[in-house]
Amino acid sequence: MTDVRFPDDFNLARYFLxxxxxxxxxxxxxxxxxxxxxxxxxxxxxxTALARAMxxxxxxxxxxxxxxxxxxxPFAWGIxxxxxxGGVLAMGNPQAPAADLAYVLGYIRARILxxxxxxxxxxxxxxxxFPNLRAILLVPxxxxxxxxxxxxxxxxxxATLPIKVLALCRAVVxxxxxxxxxxxxxxDDPAIWLFTSGxxxxxxxxxxxxxxxAFNTEVYAKRTMGYRKGDVTxxxxxxFFGYAxxxxxxxxxxxxxxxxxxxxxxxxxxxxxxxxRYRPTIVTNVxxxxxxxxxxxxxxxxxxxxxxxxxxxxxxxxAGEALPPSLYERFLARFGGAVYDGIGSAEMFHIYCSxxxxxxxxxxxxxxxxxxxxxxxxxxxTGAGAExxxxxxxxxxxxxxxxxxQGYHQDRERSWKTFHGHWCRxxxxxxxxxxxxxxxxxxxxxxxxxxxxFVAPIEVEDCLGSxxxxxxxxxxxxxxxxxxxxxxxxxxxxxxxxxxxDGGHALATELQDHVKARLSKYKYPRxxxxxxxxxxxxxxxVDKQALARMAAP
Numbered sequence: 421m422t423d424v425r426f427p428d429d430f431n432l433a434r435y436f437l438x439x440x441x442x443x444x445x446x447x448x449x450x451x452x453x454x455x456x457x458x459x460x461x462x463x464x465x466x467x468t469a470l471a472r473a474m475x476x477x478x479x480x481x482x483x484x485x486x487x488x489x490x491x492x493x494p495f496a497w498g499i500x501x502x503x504x505x506g507g508v509l510a511m512g513n514p515q516a517p518a519a520d521l522a523y524v525l526g527y528i529r530a531r532i533l534x535x536x537x538x539x540x541x542x543x544x545x546x547x548x549x550f551p552n553l554r555a556i557l558l559v560p561x562x563x564x565x566x567x568x569x570x571x572x573x574x575x576x577x578x579a580t581l582p583i584k585v586l587a588l589c590r591a592v593v594x595x596x597x598x599x600x601x602x603x604x605x606x607x608d609d610p611a612i613w614l615f616t617s618g619x620x621x622x623x624x625x626x627x628x629x630x631x632x633x634a635f636n637t638e639v640y641a642k643r644t645m646g647y648r649k650g651d652v653t654x655x656x657x658x659x660f661f662g663y664a665x666x667x668x669x670x671x672x673x674x675x676x677x678x679x680x681x682x683x684x685x686x687x688x689x690x691x692x693x694x695x696x697r698y699r700p701t702i703v704t705n706v707x708x709x710x711x712x713x714x715x716x717x718x719x720x721x722x723x724x725x726x727x728x729x730x731x732x733x734x735x736x737x738x739a740g741e742a743l744p745p746s747l748y749e750r751f752l753a754r755f756g757g758a759v760y761d762g763i764g765s766a767e768m769f770h771i772y773c774s775x776x777x778x779x780x781x782x783x784x785x786x787x788x789x790x791x792x793x794x795x796x797x798x799x800x801x802t803g804a805g806a807e808x809x810x811x812x813x814x815x816x817x818x819x820x821x822x823x824x825x826q827g828y829h830q831d832r833e834r835s836w837k838t839f840h841g842h843w844c845r846x847x848x849x850x851x852x853x854x855x856x857x858x859x860x861x862x863x864x865x866x867x868x869x870x871x872x873x874f875v876a877p878i879e880v881e882d883c884l885g886s887x888x889x890x891x892x893x894x895x896x897x898x899x900x901x902x903x904x905x906x907x908x909x910x911x912x913x914x915x916x917x918x919x920x921x922d923g924g925h926a927l928a929t930e931l932q933d934h935v936k937a938r939l940s941k942y943k944y945p946r947x948x949x950x951x952x953x954x955x956x957x958x959x960x961x962v963d964k965q966a967l968a969r970m971a972a973p
Contacts, residue, residue, distance in 0.1 A: 424638050424791060424822065430607035432630050433471075433504035435637075436673045437464055445649075445676045451493045452652075452698055453681045454565030460676070463496055466592050470501035471602055473595030477584055478554040479531050481506035481603050482610055486530040488512040488521060488539050490683040491659050492568040494559045494588055496669060498534045503630075506603040507531070509612045510625065511660035514539050514561075522546035525553065527830070528613060528625060534588060536561040537575050544577035555584040557591050564682040564694075607631040613829060614662045614766040624834065626766045626825035633670060635822040636770045639791035641671035644776050645737070645760065647702070651677035654694050655704035656686045657740065657960050666770045667704040667737055688716035692728055699732040706960050707743045710736070710751050710759070711891050717754065718914050730755045739764060739771060741961050742860050742878050744885040745783040761785055763858065767844045768792075769823040773858050784857040785850075792821035795843075796852050799864060804843040809851075814861045814876075817850045818843050849876070866964065868897030868904045870942045880906055880935060880943055887934050889916035889927060894954050894962045898971040900946060907971055908945035909954060920950045 426435075437460065440448070446461035458466075479485065485502040487509065489495045502509045510528050512521055514536060522543060525533065529552040533540070537558050547553065556578065562568040574585040586594075605611075612633065613625035641647045655668035659681075672679050680698030684690045691709065694700075717728045735758040736751075743761045751759060762774030763785045773794060775786035788794045796815040797806045809815035820843045827835035838845050849861040862876045869875070877895040884893045891913045898907035910931065912920055919927045928948035935944040955966035 424635050426607045426631050426634055428606055429604055430630050430634070431503060431506075431605045432611055432633055432670075433467065433500045435630075435634050436670050437467060437500050438504075440464075440673065440676050443676065448649075448676055449678045450673065451496060451679045451681060453493050453562075453568060453683075454697075456565075456567075457678075458493055460673075463493075463500070466494075466497040467500035467504060468602075469592045469595030470497050470588070471505040471595065472598040472600045473591040474501060474505050474507065474532055474555075475600050475602075476594070476598055477532065477591075479505055479507050481605070482508055483531040483552075484508045484510055484528040484613070485532045485534065486510050486512060486525060486528060487660070488514050488516075488533065488535040489559055489660070490514055490536070490561060491655075491681045492559060492562050492683050493681060494534075494568055495659050496679075497592075498557075498559075498588070499665075499669070503611060504602050506605050506609070508610045510615070511662075511665070512615075513658070513660050518542040518546065522549070523622065524615075525550050531555075532557065534559065537572050540585070541575040541577050544575065544581075547578070547581050547583065553583055555586075557586065557588040559588045562683060564684060568683075605630060607634075610826075614769065614825075616766050616828075624831050625829040627827055627829055628769060628823070628825050632769050632823040632825070633666070635791065636666070636768075636772075637671055637674050640771055640774070640789045641666070641674060644774060644789050645671075645735075646777055647671045647675045647677060649676040651675070651702055651734070652680055652698055652700045653677060653702045653704065654680045654682075654691070654698055654700040656691060656706055656709045657704060658686070661960065662766055662769060663739055663764065663771075664704055667702070672702075688712040692716065695728075695730060695732070701732060701734040703733050703736045705736040705738050705759075706740045707738055707747060708741070708892055708954070708956070708960070708962075710738065710743070711747055714747075714750060714754060715891055715914050722914070728755070730757060733757045735760055735777070737762070737771075742881070744882050746882070746886040748782055763848075763860070765844075765846060767825050767838060767846070768819060768821060769825075772819050772821055772823070781857045784853075784859050786858065787856045788819075788858075789821075792819055794819055794852065794856075794858065796850055801845075804840055811854050812851055814849050814851045816864065817846045817848050817858075819846060820844070866896075870897075870903075870905055873942065875906060875943050877906070879939065880908065880945065883935050883938050884908060884910065884931060884945075886938075887931060889913060889919060890931070892954055894964065894967055895945060896964055896967050896971060898947065898968075905946040906943060907947045907949070909949050909951050909967055909970075911951060911954060924948075924950045 611630040615623040657664035762771040764771035772792040892911040897904040955963040
């Protein structure tokens with residue numbers, strides 16, 4: 421294991437932000453948003469003032485701050501202010517239903533909510549339920565290029581609540597008038613609660629301390645991926661998702677690089693516009709968007725327009741869902757550069773196994789990041805000391821590393837099943853080859869039996885994804901007279917859309933034959949449903965629960 425140590429007196433706001441000023445990088449651009457930019461000194465000034473304002477509003481060490489914002493620059497000073505004030509950060513999706521956000525507010529007993537007027541308005545009917553909530557700080561839902569620090573008026577729906585409500589920009593001004601000392605924190609003090617994707621019920625908060633995030637930054641971002649000063653980053657996943665908080669805020673800040681933000685919903689068009697504007701060297705991506713960029717490029721070329729120029733990108737990161745080998749090869753052949761696929765989780769904060777510069781094996785998730793240890797154990801293993809399955813066989817992945825969470829908030833039973841001292845049982849199925857490269861085989865709860873034999877949906881998905889008409893695909897088990905059979909939901913490429921104009925019966929048969937010719941016959945999809953887009957959860961992963969509801973009679 422890698423020996424990465426941090427002092428007892430340690431705070432992530434200093435590690436990620438304030439240390440850059442000590443290094444003489446105060447004037448370096450830290451964040452770009454449209455045509456505007458903020459230096460490290462300006463971000464530090466706002467973060468410090470906001471931290472003091474939040475303390476004056478009643479935030480005490482270890483109390484939670486819930487940030488529910490689009491990707492706008494005040495998200496950054498909200499994060500660093502929370503950490504500098506000794507608070508505990510939790511983040512949410514501003515597009516989530518009000519009931520879901522209200523659940524989290526109660527679950528974490530938030531002291532301060534930082535959000536947009538629209539989200540605050542939608543939460544107004546619920547806010548009387550939270551006696552711990554002391555203040556709401558409002559940030560405009562600014563389009564890229566608009567002023568994200570504009571003063572905003574509190575919604576009238578909040579006027580009767582016994583909660584302090586003011587614009588975040590006013591809180592920054594308020595904080596500049598205070599000389600309150602910021603509390604000292606220990607490296608093992610609670611810092612951030614990251615939420616699981618909620619694939620089995622409501623999402624749970626994985627409780628992390630300050631050192632967890634610094635450890636992964638040192639071994640993954642700096643040593644493995646090579647983030648460096650001068651890099652410019654852009655992200656498809658939004659900042660509230662820990663994958664993007666790391667790759668598109670904390671990692672670049674740790675080396676004095678520049679973050680490019682855009683607040684619009686990520687589409688091929690909005691991402692292409694961000695790449696053209698910021699010319700990033702690193703793009704945080706997901707397999708679905710890699711496919712959409714290819715489709716968008718095809719559409720542009722078909723209209724006689726220039727293809728996309730991604731020549732500035734040193735590498736794309738890919739995580740969150742499986743990257744089909746056929747998509748990986750198509751993307752590299754078209755755009756060049758590099759794509760580094762990896763695997764991480766809220767329980768471990770970030771990526772702990774990845775392909776990397778100079779070491780890529782297509783179809784794999786690479787090797788363990790330095791400082792992490794992987795084991796593939798039988799599904800019934802109750803501890804990390806169990807005998808691993810033979811090399812090349814499928815089992816459950818266990819991972820060990822210094823970024824492991826302390827447990828799930830208010831869920832001891834699930835914590836006991838997942839966290840075993842230094843080890844975390846992921847619940848995901850993988851195999852390791854003889855050289856230590858990891859291959860995803862799906863989640864245990866995704867498997868289903870056909871004729872008494874287990875089918876891993878990812879195997880069928882990869883096979884269908886190799887067909888030239890397929891842009892994206894997801895496979896689930898569906899009921900067929902009381903038996904489970906594979907059902908495929910397929911998004912076709914632009915040049916194949918005319919093939920589904922009449923319902924796509926001929927193409928469906930062709931796809932079924934494509935699988936039959938390459939896999940065991942029982943694995944072929946009995947149904948092929950053509951859709952415009954695959955449903956996603958708020959972490960950007962394919963929502964197979966939504967597909968199951970679509971498949972229900």
